[in-house]
Amino acid sequence: MTMATGRPAQIWISLRRPAITGAVGIVVAVLVLALSGVDPLRALSALVYGSLAPANIADTLNWAVPLVGMTLVAAVPLRAGIINLGGDGQMVVGALAAALTAIYLPVPGPLALVLALLAGAMAGSMLALLAAWGETRFGVPLLISSLLLGYPAAGVASYLVSGPLGDLGSGLAQTAQLPLDARLPLLAGVNGGVVLIVLLCVLVIFIDRRTVFGLETQVRGENRLFASYVGINAPLQTLRLMGFAGAIAGSVGAILVLGAFYRFIDGALLSPGYTWSGLMAALVGRGEPIASVLAGFFFAALQTGGFAMQRETSVPRVFTTMMQAVIVLVLTLRFGGRSGRHD
Amino acid sequence: MDNILEVENIEKRYGDLVANRDVNLAVRQGEIHAVMGENGAGKSTLMAILFGMIRPSAGTVRLRGKPVQFASTLDAISARIGMVHQAFKLFPSLTVWENIVFGAEPVRGALLDRKAARERVAALARTHHLDVDPDAVVGKLPIGMQQRVEILKALYRDAEILILDEPTAVLAPAERDGLLKIMRELAASGKTLLFVTHKLNEVMAVSDRVTVMRRGEVTDRMVTADTTAAAIIRAMTGREVSHEVVKPATARGRPLLEIDRLMVGNAAKPALDAVSFAVHAGEIVGIAGVAGNGQAELVDAVTGRRVIDGGTLTIAGTRANDLSLRERRGLGMAIVPEDRHDVGSVAGMPAYVNMSMGKHRAPPLSRRGLIDRAAMRRHAETLIQRFGVAIQGPDTRVGTLSGGNLQKLIVAREFDHQAPVLLVEQPTRGVDVGAIEYIHRVLVDERSAGRAVLLISSELPELLALCDRILVLYEGRIVRELAASQTDEKEIGFYMAGGKGA
Numbered sequence: 037m038t039m040a041t042g043r044p045a046q047i048w049i050s051l052r053r054p055a056i057t058g059a060v061g062i063v064v065a066v067l068v069l070a071l072s073g074v075d076p077l078r079a080l081s082a083l084v085y086g087s088l089a090p091a092n093i094a095d096t097l098n099w100a101v102p103l104v105g106m107t108l109v110a111a112v113p114l115r116a117g118i119i120n121l122g123g124d125g126q127m128v129v130g131a132l133a134a135a136l137t138a139i140y141l142p143v144p145g146p147l148a149l150v151l152a153l154l155a156g157a158m159a160g161s162m163l164a165l166l167a168a169w170g171e172t173r174f175g176v177p178l179l180i181s182s183l184l185l186g187y188p189a190a191g192v193a194s195y196l197v198s199g200p201l202g203d204l205g206s207g208l209a210q211t212a213q214l215p216l217d218a219r220l221p222l223l224a225g226v227n228g229g230v231v232l233i234v235l236l237c238v239l240v241i242f243i244d245r246r247t248v249f250g251l252e253t254q255v256r257g258e259n260r261l262f263a264s265y266v267g268i269n270a271p272l273q274t275l276r277l278m279g280f281a282g283a284i285a286g287s288v289g290a291i292l293v294l295g296a297f298y299r300f301i302d303g304a305l306l307s308p309g310y311t312w313s314g315l316m317a318a319l320v321g322r323g324e325p326i327a328s329v330l331a332g333f334f335f336a337a338l339q340t341g342g343f344a345m346q347r348e349t350s351v352p353r354v355f356t357t358m359m360q361a362v363i364v365l366v367l368t369l370r371f372g373g374r375s376g377r378h379d
Numbered sequence: 380m381d382n383i384l385e386v387e388n389i390e391k392r393y394g395d396l397v398a399n400r401d402v403n404l405a406v407r408q409g410e411i412h413a414v415m416g417e418n419g420a421g422k423s424t425l426m427a428i429l430f431g432m433i434r435p436s437a438g439t440v441r442l443r444g445k446p447v448q449f450a451s452t453l454d455a456i457s458a459r460i461g462m463v464h465q466a467f468k469l470f471p472s473l474t475v476w477e478n479i480v481f482g483a484e485p486v487r488g489a490l491l492d493r494k495a496a497r498e499r500v501a502a503l504a505r506t507h508h509l510d511v512d513p514d515a516v517v518g519k520l521p522i523g524m525q526q527r528v529e530i531l532k533a534l535y536r537d538a539e540i541l542i543l544d545e546p547t548a549v550l551a552p553a554e555r556d557g558l559l560k561i562m563r564e565l566a567a568s569g570k571t572l573l574f575v576t577h578k579l580n581e582v583m584a585v586s587d588r589v590t591v592m593r594r595g596e597v598t599d600r601m602v603t604a605d606t607t608a609a610a611i612i613r614a615m616t617g618r619e620v621s622h623e624v625v626k627p628a629t630a631r632g633r634p635l636l637e638i639d640r641l642m643v644g645n646a647a648k649p650a651l652d653a654v655s656f657a658v659h660a661g662e663i664v665g666i667a668g669v670a671g672n673g674q675a676e677l678v679d680a681v682t683g684r685r686v687i688d689g690g691t692l693t694i695a696g697t698r699a700n701d702l703s704l705r706e707r708r709g710l711g712m713a714i715v716p717e718d719r720h721d722v723g724s725v726a727g728m729p730a731y732v733n734m735s736m737g738k739h740r741a742p743p744l745s746r747r748g749l750i751d752r753a754a755m756r757r758h759a760e761t762l763i764q765r766f767g768v769a770i771q772g773p774d775t776r777v778g779t780l781s782g783g784n785l786q787k788l789i790v791a792r793e794f795d796h797q798a799p800v801l802l803v804e805q806p807t808r809g810v811d812v813g814a815i816e817y818i819h820r821v822l823v824d825e826r827s828a829g830r831a832v833l834l835i836s837s838e839l840p841e842l843l844a845l846c847d848r849i850l851v852l853y854e855g856r857i858v859r860e861l862a863a864s865q866t867d868e869k870e871i872g873f874y875m876a877g878g879k880g881a
């Protein structure tokens with residue numbers, strides 16, 4: 037007869053998920069690297085050095101700014117059980133609105149910068165609200181409306197910058213450059229938008245933990261039927277959450293334009309896949325903001341390290357995408373959870 | 380008579396939790412043996428062990444004198460034990476005979492022998508007087524018929540011992556009487572029945588002997604004919620529980636919930652057809668009816684889950700037809716829902732969140748949109764004390780609570796609103812005797828405090844004990860209003876079945 041072991045067992049239960057994930061991740065990484073004929077130790081140390089060494093931390097932060105931002109975009113609605121697949125479109129319209137505001141609005145630079153950020157947030161928010169309204173008013177599942185609205189949004193943006201609003205001299209699908217005084221300053225080599233992203237993280241965590249709205253969001257995420265039974269207005273909640281998420285996505289687009297590219301370049305925002313990495317990070321954290329943001333930062337470090345590893349060894353960067361996928365899969369497995377109950 | 384089944388010193392632990400401790404049970408061939416206990420007493424664990432669903436941590440099960448160990452339910456079935464679960468395990472889109480033979484089909488060569496299968500099922504139904512059409516599609520059968528299919532499934536596999544887990548919980552009164560009759564006939568034909576329940580009157584009516592459990596242990600064994608309901612309750616709860624509800628006289632006040640010619644559903648076959656009634660301050664009005672005769676639609680219409688297609692709903696003097704549930708609650712309505720796990724609570728969150736919801740938007744639980752967790756914890760602690768909820772503390776997640784305690788928690792939250800209108804659905808379904816007594820008492824207290832209570836219950840004794848008036852719903856209409864003090868189960872049952880009044 038085995039007696040119950042009390043506290044140590046409890047600690048093991050809460051730690052086993054990260055522990056198993058870490059172990060599986062390392063084993064898979066070593067196996068894949070060894071199989072492809074690379075010294076695993078050398079490759080992994082290149083990965084860690086490339087992301088976290090003092091010389092490289094700015095690269096990681098620059099990658100983390102949009103990725104953590106897009107993590108919030110997915111995590112905020114996910115906390116209520118809503119999946120926002122429209123991050124790409126919301127980010128693109130925000131970026132375009134910010135670029136056009138900064139370029140064409142005849143106001144002094146610093147004011148243009150602030151207005152451009154606001155315009156970006158507004159544009160992203162409007163697109164997300166349109167998707168949310170599709171669900172609350174017409175019953176189109178948000179999963180579908182948010183994803184599908186992204187394609188025309190990106191398409192229209194692409195058309196505008198390759199034609200009417202494009203920088204025709206360059207021959208590329210992009211806008212003209214932003215005026216110098218309407219750009220976000222670099223802070224020690226890092227996109228100045230990092231300040232805004234940190235503030236957004238703090239704001240989201242504060243709302244989640246301290247406000248009535250945050251509590252109602254969690255209740256809805258845990259049990260939709262209960263939420264409506266206690267009188268939580270689900271459609272209004274959906275609109276608010278999506279409007280907020282869209283505003284964050286638009287801000288991320290604006291920050292990339294104002295602080296990294298200094299113009300809107302067609303495709304440059306979408307090709308790194310920030311939206312999807314952010315969605316994965318939010319899924320890992322199950323929408324809980326602190327866990328999601330940490331996961332987002334970890335993915336940013338992993339991906340940045342991947343660039344360095346690709347330079348140092350023959351291992352392609354895709355390796356980090358695979359690692360990310362393995363981690364998400366293991367983390368979302370259900371460990372020996374007893375379903376159903378007796379009596 | 381010999382013991383066909385003997386359980387000796389069975390123990391089952393989950394970590395620190397002891398679900399069964401030193402359990403002994405002796406069941407004789409051909410008897411109906413009731414296993415009684417409150418929720419969480421360990422009845423279901425014991426049955427799961429007997430049917431091979433879980434393995435005991437210690438102890439022996441003897442079948443026909445020989446020790447057995449079941450690795451799975453298949454072992455139990457081949458040892459001729461059958462079980463009818465509370466939630467049926469049937470394929471709704473298949474026919475009765477297909478469901479019955481599934482997994483043990485008669486074959487000719489490699490092919491299913493449909494004719495033989497159908498005939499065997501029909502013959503089996505005839506021998507046991509279990510009247511059911513082998514070709515009917517199971518999903519279209521009423522619940523009582525589906526249960527017969529489950530019983531036939533076990534008999535088809537030559538079960539000698541039948542375990543019935545809370546079989547009457549889902550049945551209408553007439554179906555329940557039918558089942559009790561079937562149980563007697565099965566026992567008379569030599570089958571042994573293990574009847575798991577917490578309904579006293581059924582145990583008194585049908586069983587030969589009773590084993591009572593409490594907190595994982597057997598507290599008493601009795602011969603039904605030589606015992607009393609009070610003695611069984613004492614063994615179940617460890618104390619005296621009064622079954623009588625004392626209803627002080629109250630003065631009926633003004634109408635607080637008014638329903639006037641309410642229509643729900645399409646005009647050809649409305650789910651509610653011109654239903655009119657009012658619930659006044661200081662009275663409990665009960666809705667009786669066989670499930671599916673409009674109770675669900677009535678609740679949905681009152682809570683706003685369903686659109687009202689005609690007539691008016693008035694809550695505390697204000698027309699509420701087009702208001703959201705939040706606005707209706709704002710007018711002064713509190714609700715104890717039928718489904719306390721999926722609707723009435725959020726299992727993964729702590730008790731203080733569960734108990735604060737509904738009051739969380741206003742001081743003292745929140746100010747200017749910011750929540751005060753300390754105030755929520757204090758609020759929860761007060762309610763836990765006042766309503767005697769057995770829970771570790773306000774931070775405990777409610778998913779771990781037993782049915783009775785969870786119900787107390789929900790009742791505490793809702794009654795604390797002091798709303799003039801109370802909508803209470805199946806308040807004691809699946810709740811243990813002690814909690815039933817308590818919930819009945821607070822319902823009567825609410826009535827004395829001048830609330831208008833609308834009670835929807837499938838338990839006729841409950842309606843008779845608590846209500847001032849009972850309305851019988853049949854096919855979406857109120858066919859009869861009865862004064863609770865001047866009617867009985869028989870009369871209510873007559874109108875529930877569609878009987879026409881004199």
